[in-house]
Amino acid sequence: MKIIVDAMGGDNAPDVTVRGAALAAKEYGEDILLVGQPEAITAVLRAHGLENTEHLTIMPASDIVDMHDDPATVLRRKPDSSMAVAFKLLKAGEGDALVSAGNTGALLTGATLYGGRIKGIRRAALAPVLPCEGGEVMLCDAGANTECTAEMLLQFAFLASLYAEKNNGLKSPRVGLVNNGTEDTKGDPLRREAYALLKAAGDAGRLNFVGNVEGSQVPLGACDVAVCDGFMGNVLLKTVEGTAKFMAHEIKKVFTASAGTKIGYLLCKKGMDDFREMFNQDKVGGAPFLGIAKPVIKAHGSSNEIAVMNAVRRAIAYTKSGMIDAVKENIQYMTVE
């Protein structure tokens, strides 16, 4: 297996992408193609004594996509950028999956243009996982599609459910529709239409649809897959992140208030470290673009080397999972006449 890593994408590239790729090559033993400026990549490898890392190959690309580039056009305008070259390698079959911490919009465009949507899938979705009570929940879509149809929400449900099943080993993942109440008449016309489609799929035994879920139920673990349009998903995801950060700040104030509270902190340190680890996005590594015919993983822009390594792990697992074939086999249940 070969995993393509965009060495130049992300806030801390190429430093963390190169180190993360080297870590992954050592840890997982799969081939990694590092796409980017050879001098820059080599400099990082040398600085960290990683020149002789096995399974690591540099693929030259002279240009860089940055966060200010227009997502829709940049891959055409910058054909020699690391991201464009990475996608061309993916399309040519030179690699099995692609990992990038770069411009999300450009990645979505590239995934669609070069990876290609699975036949019958209307739009690709971005599906990160969030920690929640009792485990984790996959949010789909979390930002790829600002405006959605009910059929798209049905497809997001199937895509994330099949991913959770094939990648995370969940048996019949619980699928919830994010809504402003649990009753089946709740929501705007889009939600009511999507509810009917999801309910029918649930009744037919094709999805484990648990009904509408409120915003509060997502972090409290009411479902394994939370389905929403990308606008809502973006706001929901970031609201969880912001609330967690706000609370973490306040707890830090409590622990640093006095000599006594500092001792209190030391007594609870192990548990607080585990608690922090639960919200550590680095271990998650990245989020898949679902609905694309080849695995594409978006790592967080602010990824460190551990996050990049974990994104590669996720790409390897995704490639092996058979999830994309499962989507193809079930595509007739995901389309609305």
Added chain:
Amino acid sequence: MKIIVDAMGGDNAPDVTVRGAALAAKEYGEDILLVGQPEAITAVLRAHGLENTEHLTIMPASDIVDMHDDPATVLRRKPDSSMAVAFKLLKAGEGDALVSAGNTGALLTGATLYGGRIKGIRRAALAPVLPCEGGEVMLCDAGANTECTAEMLLQFAFLASLYAEKNNGLKSPRVGLVNNGTEDTKGDPLRREAYALLKAAGDAGRLNFVGNVEGSQVPLGACDVAVCDGFMGNVLLKTVEGTAKFMAHEIKKVFTASAGTKIGYLLCKKGMDDFREMFNQDKVGGAPFLGIAKPVIKAHGSSNEIAVMNAVRRAIAYTKSGMIDAVKENIQYMTVE
């Protein structure tokens, strides 16, 4: 001043509503009209030795609105319910403001029918406040209107801004538009249209519009007023609540893990109590319906007596604030031709 309290509305009515009203009557010295079943109200007063509470008058109403009643029709179908009678008292000028912990949808219908919208206002909005880094943020709309126009979002911005100014003493409250990115081109057509209206109001010096805000920025204190449609507002509000609850559960696990962590907790108890207090919705009391010509306060369904007392405090402050007159004076800036 007379505050009308729906004694039969809410999960724990009439017990907590009656006790909360009695507390408020003692604490604030304003007249309170307790609307509901006289025997039930009297029983609670007697059980708590509150029969002789000054400023407390019982107004009989034989029926009850419950959470299963259809919000749109219940006040007509149950004209003798405590909520319907309370609204008729408000309309007749027998009281200055109304507080209820009952069915939110029925309250919105009643507020619109009996309180009446301020001339020029398209729809009433529900505007709760949330704790955030550095203070609190008012969310408007948080659930009254599932589908909105850009003009409605503009009105929500003015309503919440004027409320924050007149009630909370904020000088030119910072108004943000909840969106999926901070750039001015972000969002769906509704958000882009609303952005243009808010930007124009900001440029004219009528609102302190700080631009688009992401979900993460709301709990992190980027604005004093967060404007959104009621569907998004409902999900955002509940996501904050659910995340806070999830994190509180996890922190509790940390503190109760061992004898050592329990000592750690005792050392930090004061700070942790303050921290919990920050997320205590009881002290907030309730959320105003904005855009209505008379003050109507929705207390949380699960309110305890302290929450009811604080909802009455909020109703008194709202009545005195002059906010409704300020809306009338500024109505020409809130309408789109």
